Each structure stands twice: as C-alpha cells, then as structure tokens.
Amino acid sequence: MNAGQPPGRTLRQLAGIPVTVLRGVAAKKAAALAELGIETVFDLLTTYPYRYIDRSRRVDLAALDVGDQAVVLATVIETRARRTRQGRSLVELVVDDGTARMKVAFFNQPWRAHQLVAGSEALFFGKLDDYRGRRQMANPVVDVVVDARAGDATAATPSDRRRRTMRIVPVYPASAKVGLSSWEIGTWVEEAVQRAGVLADPVPEEWRQRLDLCDRTRAMHDIHLPETLGERDPARRRLAFDELFRLQLALVLGRRALEADARAIRHRVSPLDVTSKAPGATESSLVQRFLRNLPFELTGAQRRALAAIFAELAGPLPMHRLLQGDVGSGKTVVAVAAILAAVQGGHQGALMAPTEVLAEQHHAAVRALAEGLTVPDPARLGGERPIEVALLTNRTTAAARALVHRDLDAGAVDVVVGTHALLTDAVRFRSLGVAVIDEQHRFGVEQRAALRDKGRTSAVAGNAGDRAGADPDLLVMTATPIPRTAAMVLFGDLDMVVLDELPPGRLPVTTVWARAPDEVAAAWQRVRDEVAAGRRAYVVCPLVEGSDRVQAKAVTIEHERLSAGVLSGLRLGLLHGQMPSAAKEQVMTEFRRGEVEVLVATTVIEVGVDVPQATVMVVEDAERFGIAQLHQLRGRVGRSSRQSWCYLLGSGATPDAAARLEAMVRTSDGFELAEVDLELRGEGTILGARQKGRSDLKLASLRRDADLLAAARQVAEAVSEDDPLLSAHPGLQDEVRLFLAPEEEAFLFKS
Ligand code: ADP
Ligand code: MG
Secondary structure (H helix, E strand, O other): OOOOOOOEHHHHHHHEHHHHHHOOOOOOHHHHHHOOOEEEEEHHHOOOOOOEEEOOOOHHHHHOOOOEEEEEEEEEEEEEEEEEOOEEEEEEEEEOOOEEEEEEEEEEEOOOHHHOOOOOOEEEEEEEEEEEEEEEEEEEEEEEEEOOOOOOOOOOOOOOOOOOOOEEEEEOEEEEOOOOOOHHHHHHHHHHHHHHHEOOOOOHHHHHHHOOOOOHHHHHHHHHOOOOOOHHHHHHHHHHHHHHHHHHHHHHHHHHHHHHHEEEOOOOOOHHHHHOOOOOOOOOHHHHHHHHHHOOOHHHHHHHHHHHHHHHHOOOOOOOOEEOOOOOOOHHHHHHHHHHHHOOOOEEEEOOOOHHHHHHHHHHHHHHHOOOOEEOOOOOOOOOOOOOOOEEOOOOOOOHHHHHHHHHHHOOOOEEEEEEHHHOOOOOOOOOEEEOOOOOOHOHHHHHHHHHHHHHHOOOOOHHHHOOOOOOOOEEEEEOOHHHHHHHHHHHOOEEEEEEEEOOOOOOOOOOOOOOEEEEEEEEHHHHHHHHHEEEEEEEEEOOOOOOOOHHHHHHHHHHHHOOOOOOOEEEEOOOOOOHHHHHHHHHHHHHOOOOEEEEEOOHHOOOOOOOOOOEEEEEHHOOHHHHHHHHHOOOOOOOOOOOOOOOOOOOOHHHHHHHHHHHOOOHHHHHHHHHHHHHHOOOOHHHHHHHHHOOOOOOOOOOOOHHHHHHHHHHHHHHHOOOOOOOHHHHHHHHOOOHHHHHHHHHHHO
C-alpha cells in the first residue's frame, strides 16, 4: 500500500477479491453473478438496491387493521396441513401474540407445517386480510424466533441467518434468467459489507465536512443495510458524490495533463480587437478588418465570447474551449474570427464539420466572410494576397485533394474547411494555429485529439517560428445547447463560453403541432402563401428504417407525391445524403437563389444550413425525431427579421413523443429544451458517448444531483491544483486510476 494512504480497505483491494470468497458463492453462483457483471467484492458492493421494503414496523395484533402491512411477533397455537380443492398444499396456523389472534395461511409451502409447530414463536410480516370474516395473513414473510422443535432459538439454517423481518430489506436487481434472487444477492452483499470492514476514505476530511458527506464506511453500510429509511439518503448522497468526484477528477486531471504537456502559439490578437473598430485607422489587423466588414453588429454575447477567446489565444496555454449557443446565435462568425486570429500571425485555421452539406456551406460562408481580406504574400516582399480558403471532403476529387494537400503543407492555404477528410494522414499543415470543430456531438474525443495532433506535426518554421512544438488552439461548438450538467460530464475537460443572446430582431418561430386534417391543410397552405410572397420552405421527410438508400428512395417518392399533390405548381427541389455532392451543391444554390422554392429533404438539412429567406418548415412524422433534432431543424427558419412558421405533423404516438412535440410548441429556447430532453431521454443516452473505462455512474443522476456534480467539480479542481498527479493524495490517485481505461491512465499519469 502506498505511504500516505488513509487507513482501511481501498476500492482497488476490494476489486481484487473474487466473490467466491463469500460463503455460498460456489462456481455455479459465481458464474451467474459474472453474467450480471459481478466478479469481485467491489462489484458486489457497488450493486446497489433499487428499492427497499420496510419490514421494520412491529405492532400488536390487536392494533393491526385489515389492509395494514406490518410485522407481528406471535406464538403458534395450532398447525394444520391439508390440500385445497384444486390440490394445492395449504398450511394453516393460528397464532396469538397476547393481544389478539389471527390465522396464517401458507400456500404451496408444505414444509411450513414442520417448521412452525405449535409452541414456536416467529415474526410474521405481511398484510392483514379479512378472509370470510376472519383475520388472516396469507404467505407472510417469516423469521422463527423460538423453534419449538429444537427447543432453542437458532431457527435458521447456517447458510442463511439473515433476518427477513424487523428490518428494511434492500431489493437488488435480481435476475431469474441467470437464476439469482434478490435475497441471495442481499445475503452476499451483507457478508461482503461485514467482511470489508473499515473502508479507506480518500476524500479529504475537510471537504467531507464542508459538503456534509458521511464517511464511506458508514455510507456503504447504510445503503445496503439501512436501519431506517431515512439513512438511505445521506448514504446515497455520499456514494453518488464519489462517482461524480472520480469522473470530475479524471476530467480535470486530463485537462491539467494537456496543459502540462503543451505550449501554445501566442497569437497576436487582443480582446480589445473586438471593440476597437478603429475607424479610419490605416493599419488594422486582419481580425479588425474582418469584424469591421461584417454587415451587422456583433451581439453582446458574441463580443464577450470573442474577448474571452482572444485573451486565451494570446496566452501561453492552448485553448480548449466549448462554445455553446442556441441555433442561430451566430457561432460561425465567432469561429471564423478565432481562425483569422491565427491566420494574421501567419498560421492556418481548420474548421471541421460533421457532414458534407455543412462543410460545403461553411466553406461558402467563410469564403464570403473573408471576401476582400488579404494576408502578406511571402512570394512578394511587402505584397499581399487574398486569403485562401480550401474545401476538403471525401467527395473532393483526387486531383483537387492533392492540390489542397500540397498547399496546406506549403502554407498557401490559410483556412481549410472539411469533414473527417481533414484527419487523414495525407493532410499536413504548415502551421495549424486554430482548429474549430462544429457540431461536436457528432465527433468523438478521439477526433478532437487527432485534429490537435495535426498541429503538433505541422511542418513549422519560416515566419511561423513562434510555434516550435506548440499545440493548436481548439474551439469546439455544439449544434444545440446541452444541459449544463451533461456538459460538465461530456466536456468537463473544456472551458465553456455561452452565446446566450440571439441577433436582434429575430422573431420567435411560430410552432404548430398539426394533427387534425384541417391543421395539416393549413400548413400546406402556409407553404403556398409564403412561396407566393417570395419566401422559401423546407419539407423534412419522415425517417424510414433501413439503409441510406432506402431513406433516399422514400424522400424521392415523397418529393414526387408532393409535386403532384398538395404542392403542385411550386418549384420543388430534392436533397438527400445519397446524392452526388455536385447535385447537392446545385440544389442548395438553386434554393438560395429562389429557383427552387420548396426543398424536400432528409435531415441532411438539420445542421447549420443557412438560407435566411426560408420562412416555413413542415416536418412530416415529427414524432419520430428527438427534441435536439427538431430544434435544430426548426433553426433553419426564423433566420431573418420575418415571421416564420414550423409545422410539426404527426399524431404523437407515444406519451414521450407527445411530450417532445408539446415542448417544441411551448418554447424555442434551446437551453430549456435541452433540459426537457435530458428529462425525457434519461441520461444514459447522453452519457453513452463517454463510457470508456469502467462505467461508474450507478447512483448519481445528472438531473437530481446537479449540485453534487458542481461540488465534485469544485473539489476536483481544488485538490489537483498545483498537484496534477495527485501525489499528495495517493488514495485518490489510486482510486481515479482504477476507473480509467488503460490509455486514459497512461495519458493522465504518464505510466
Ligand atoms: P449558429 O449559431 O446556429 O451556427 P450561424 O452562425 O449560422 O448560427 O448564424 C445564423 C445567422 O445569423 C447567419 O445568417 C449569420 O450571418 C447571422 N448572424 C450572426 N451574427 C449576427 C449578428 N450579430 N447580427 C445579425 N445577424 C447575425
Ligand atoms: Mg452553426
């Protein structure tokens, strides 16, 4: 054991003890437990009850009313065994506790006749019924207190001394499939709790007191063996804290490991660049020129976000930041400004998007935004050349791709926009300065790291001599907001900045859940009216089961059906993921220009598509979409100062679907919808993205334990400050490592 470990057994030690050390866990039971994922004493102890049955109340029989459940301590007066008319075994007792009598009936438990002979005394837990005018308990739970057969008080068999009554009985996730009962598991857990004894508590005492957390030994005992139901809550709170704390420690340490390892380019940019418009100034930076050229004023939120980002870009540590903002809050401008901060120092920027449509659109947007901007041209002393923005996706032709590769390597491309294609080995930068990942939820943490490595392996040198081994700065953007608690778990290694303001003059989209035929008809009429007024519309087609090709076919058929039906006479375009990119680009261009008036599409339009003239969206079979997806889809309209409409077609087949559609109608606030989504979907789906090492969130809930999570974060920051390897807290270090996947452990602790 490490010096400095707190006394007691560590989780690692418990994780090293196989369940077979417990009485009654032989090979067969051990195999059954293994099927439930329980192999060690640690696994068993962290298999928590999912509910409790309170059998702790004992009352006098005379005081027990019909319909009440309680424990009665009574003596057997008479025992009779017989068969019912259906041939079932029935054992009937008369018992008396000195205040009153009742009957006890056991069905299909013939052995009760031998166990509970007259003169025996036992605790009976059950519900008092009225059976043909007589007070009776049927099939109660029994603990024999005095066994009249043996003449002593040891009634239970040696392998099962656990009391069934006069206690709170924990109920475990038993499984009939593998042949394990909750009772068996409980028996082993109880033994494990007893044999584990005192548990080491790695959470510093000071913090335990400040957060009012009970010690771990107490918590582990009380969660499994509470004497009162009131004891469960502090126990659960403590153990849930531990789960969240380990997770936050891993994230915070990951962050510190990155920092310890990294040097950043000190980009030549200042927070002041956001405000100083420097009118009339002859020499202003690229970033300033960019901001000045925008056709609109930045929102306050954009200004604040950019000031924070610029300060970090100028600093000595690489940025690892999450930019959260609602749909339409203007994240793209912020991203481009950050990229230009790198470009103005002679470095390059990369913007990675999850889909081709989005990458292509970003490419067009960045080009438009960078229009007229120039950078120094190394080929001509004192000369300038236009900013070069390239596109790289899997559909880029081999010849074009080779050119982009060459120009990135040579530094002739300043900004590259692309999909996963950016991550291939052939992509080498001369000096990647700022990397932006849009719609991060579509990308994994690995892709984030891969993009960062593109910076590390930059060709370097030249006028970019300030980089030598530096990491690029990284900005991650989410498509729609995610709940604060989920962000702390999924992106806990990133700093966060929020765009909590929409550009001025945006009218909330009027959202209608159209169920009745006349409501649906009104939706299609709205499409016609808006198109007649020179605006554009989207129709999003139902998701269909099956391959992308099946999906493509379904949307093609729908396109034809609408053309010939409710939308006849309008110019309809078709967009789906299976189309060649030239065709996609073509239809998007036509839609932007108005040559196509109604775009019939799959969810490929979900992310980021930006056509401000679009004012109506009809989502068919809306109940099949999740909240985040619907919100993102709806974000395609309402992108100008005109009133927009979103019609959700669908019956709301399930209560959850109805709740989603109702939420969409009720609010257009993405942060609020994110919370509703978490509520409805549960956290499994959200956290699923993170499970790498041992899955450790068994008790903690992102919804219920938001403050515990914040506290865990705070303690994690505090204990690892100035001690990124947790050398001063060997117990904690050991525990965090226990829950990490090997590659994470190697990264955090360089082991
Ligand atoms: P999102 O945050 O959803 O990615 P975008 O970056 O696509 O949003 O911006 C949505 C639209 O708002 C774009 O048309 C963009 O040009 C515009 N926009 C961005 N910032 C502002 C602003 N400060 N004022 C007015 N319009 C803006
Ligand atoms: Mg966007």
